[in-house]
């Protein structure tokens with residue numbers, strides 16, 4: 001069984017966002033596979049960098065719509081995004097300076113975070129953004 005797979009139960013009923021979530025989940029799974037097979041350091045860092053960039057792009061995409069339509073849960077949602085970015089940056093710095101090794105603990109953190117975030121706060125905006133015509 002794959003480490004993490006997107007399922008219909010994760011759908012926020014907005015195609016563009018579902019696609020981005022699928023891509024993110026694919027990236028986290030790749031990352032896990034690379035750690036499992038003890039891929040080299042450069043590969044790991046490249047994957048981390050790719051995930052960071054894509055996550056930021058994705059967060060901005062969601063936030064743009066929430067702001068545009070005055071979504072009432074925007075501040076709380078943006079805060080979750082910001083906390084995640086801070087945490088990932090801190091993990092990356094620790095890894096680069098040799099203070100931690102990339103471990104299953106990190107892949108589990110990513111997996112749990114994305115799953116809970118989609119099922120929790122992302123689903124909360126679903127009806128609101130759909131009503132505002134976001135596809």
Ligand SMILES: [Fe+2]
Nearest residue numbers: 062117121122
């Ligand atoms: Fe989100």
